[in-house]
Amino acid sequence: MKKMNKFVCIVRPDGVSMQLKEDIQNHMLKKGWQEDLIQPELVFVIGGDGAFIHAAHEYVDVQPLYYPIQTGTLGFFAQYNREDFYAYLEALEGDYYEQILPLLETKINDEVIYGVNEIRIENVMHTQITDVLVNGHFFENLRSSGVCISTQVGSTAYNRSLGGAVIANGVEAMQMVEIAGIHNQKYQSLNVPIVFPWNTVLRFQSKDFEDAVLGADSKVVSLKGIHDIEVRYSKEKKVRVLRTNWLNPLDNLQSLF
Structure with a gap:
């Protein structure tokens, strides 16, 4: 692994997380590391999944290695909690591997937008009529409140609430789920979650996205025009996450459901 010496802490603003941030900063500085808020090579994310997703968007162009530490009640991204932290610092000496999390990507008005968990098209004003094309070929027409496209890690998030499948760690895939579809004798879609290979290109077309928004994790942009x-x-x-060989990803999933 490449030798790293620049770090930063992204922290949820609660007492426990702030104290852990101070402990980490002191430890890393004593080890000869430098704190760098602009071009960090290692990002400690102290908090929950919200803090992790925020950090992933904040440094999407830098693509550092992320070290998520759970200080909340639930966390899908972190293998480590605050009690284990010092035991797992040894991983920084080389006993770790990088888990690569792919990012969904779209482009709206010349702005490239990324999704760690999912990208959504949502319309709460009226029924959204949308044609779905898969790799350039027409697949189906949706009449619904929208559609959610999730990554493998995002399959446990909003996708799961919509009835989508949980995709096991290591499976390179994306998933599409219709949001509140209309199904009757006149209009029918496939009406089940669909898992596509990782290299699939999905296209969504409509005569009117006027009242719809595009959501990418917590980011929301208008689809007017x-x-x-x-x-x-x-x-x-991509997102690079520090993992250790002695922890099983399924153990984390099992503990959360």
Whole structure:
């Protein structure tokens, strides 16, 4: 692994997390590391999944290694909690591997937007009529409140609330789930979650996305004036997460449900 010496802490603003941040800073500085808020090579994320997703968006262009530490009640991204932290510091000496989390990508009005968990098209004003194209071929027409496209790690988030499948760690796939679809004798979609290979390109077209929004994790942008939305895995951007060989990802999943 490449030798690293620049770090930063992204922290949830509660007492426990702030104290752990101070402990980490003191420890890393004593080890000869430098704190760098702009171009960090290692990002300690202290908090929950919200803090992790915030950090992933904050440093999407830097692509550092993330070290998530759970200080809340639930966390899908962190293998480590505050009690284990000092035991797992040994991983920084080389006893770790990098888990690569792909990012969903779309482009709205020349802005490239990324999703760690999911990208959504949502319309709470009226029924959204949307054509779905898969790798350039028409697949189905949706009449619904929208559609959710999730990553493997995002399969346990909003996707799961919509009835989507939980995709096991290591499976390179994306999943599409219709949101509140209308199904009757006249209009029918497939009406089940669909899992696609990682290199699938999904396209969503409509004569009117006027009242709809695009959500990418916690980011929301208007789709006014937009008629064509392409969603795929990014070819350039990814999220690198520090993992240790002695922890099983399924143990974390099992403990949360």
